[in-house]
Amino acid sequence: MSAELTVGIAGLGAIGLHLARALDKGVQGLRLVAVSAKDQTKAAANVAGFASKPAIVPLAQLAEMADIVVEAAPAAVFEEVASSAIERGRVFVPSSCGALLPRMHLVERAKQTGARIIVPTGALLGLDAVRAAAEGNVSSVTIETRKPPGGLVGAPYLDQQKIDVLAITTPTMIFKGNAFDAAQGFPANVNVAAALALAGIGPERTMVEIWADPAMTRNQHTIRVESAEVRLTMTIENVPSVENPRTGKITPLSILACLRGMTSTLKVGS
Numbered sequence: 037m038s039a040e041l042t043v044g045i046a047g048l049g050a051i052g053l054h055l056a057r058a059l060d061k062g063v064q065g066l067r068l069v070a071v072s073a074k075d076q077t078k079a080a081a082n083v084a085g086f087a088s089k090p091a092i093v094p095l096a097q098l099a100e101m102a103d104i105v106v107e108a109a110p111a112a113v114f115e116e117v118a119s120s121a122i123e124r125g126r127v128f129v130p131s132s133c134g135a136l137l138p139r140m141h142l143v144e145r146a147k148q149t150g151a152r153i154i155v156p157t158g159a160l161l162g163l164d165a166v167r168a169a170a171e172g173n174v175s176s177v178t179i180e181t182r183k184p185p186g187g188l189v190g191a192p193y194l195d196q197q198k199i200d201v202l203a204i205t206t207p208t209m210i211f212k213g214n215a216f217d218a219a220q221g222f223p224a225n226v227n228v229a230a231a232l233a234l235a236g237i238g239p240e241r242t243m244v245e246i247w248a249d250p251a252m253t254r255n256q257h258t259i260r261v262e263s264a265e266v267r268l269t270m271t272i273e274n275v276p277s278v279e280n281p282r283t284g285k286i287t288p289l290s291i292l293a294c295l296r297g298m299t300s301t302l303k304v305g306s
């Protein structure tokens with residue numbers, strides 16, 4: 037491994053811009069070299085004060101410049117970012133990991149090109165423990181997500197079911213099903229369910245409940261795992277980002293910790 041790994045970031049929103057700023061402040065062994073954005077002028081203004089300005093390039097060019105490509109863009113452009121990184125044998129770090137579930141051929145392709153796909157814990161917690169449990173005999177994995185209604189706005193499932201989420205006045209379960217269907221119906225809201233499914237027993241067997249709760253001020257996720265060896269119950273309460281209330285502020289921090297773990301001498305947690 038070279039002494040320094042270069043990083044490219046697709047998307048400069050709630051996740052990407054925070055991560056870019058943190059990398060620019062200096063992280064041992066990592067150097068931000070390129071970013072992609074929908075609005076180039078805004079992106080140029082965003083990186084204008086950086087100590088080391090990254091190049092602003094089209095999505096597919098990130099993989100030409102960076103060892104690690106972090107995807108932090110809408111799920112609609114996931115495939116373009118993922119494919120270019122995987123074809124070049126890069127380390128691909130997806131935020132929109134719900135978009136990976138129907139594209140597991142990318143994992144097969146990565147085996148051929150030598151790329152790695154590293155799904156960060158993101159807005160969730162405890163995926164180290166879930167992965168450990170999954171080495172044994174797991175009988176069930178569930179996640180219950182509760183968000184303020186504003187954190188669910190725009191989900192295709194709500195349109196299909198004609199649910200006006202902003203009209204909800206009491207805690208209401210708006211979805212119950214498996215992680216695969218949850219990711220399809222809520223592509224910008226429950227990437228956490230996809231990450232949990234990938235860490236544990238897969239998207240068909242991982243069960244998801246999504247609640248719209250007007251009393252909530254945080255995005256809350258509770259994981260429950262039952263296995264022959266262990267019982268896990270874990271809750272995270274995420275402060276929503278100002279830029280995007282669907283996204284918890286912990287997410288760019290989690291990705292930063294994930295990247296740091298790729299170069300650090302001491303790495304804690306498996």
Ligand SMILES: NC(=O)C1=CN([C@@H]2O[C@H](COP(=O)(O)OP(=O)(O)OC[C@H]3O[C@@H](n4cnc5c(N)ncnc54)[C@H](O)[C@@H]3O)[C@@H](O)[C@H]2O)C=CC1
Nearest residue numbers: 047048049050051073074108131132158159224227280283
């Ligand atoms: N894995 C996890 O735990 C979490 C995943 N997410 C997901 O991560 C992704 C990013 O989330 P946020 O940063 O909150 O979204 P955001 O909406 O704040 O930022 C996305 C950025 O991508 C930009 N963008 C749009 N089209 C683009 C294009 N063609 N090329 C380059 N940039 C483009 C937008 O202008 C925006 O600045 C979303 O898919 C979100 O659902 C969000 C929270 C947690």
Ligand SMILES: O=C([O-])CC(=O)C(=O)O
Nearest residue numbers: 159225227228255283284
């Ligand atoms: O999973 C997601 O896409 C986002 C989320 O719930 C959070 O940030 O709490």
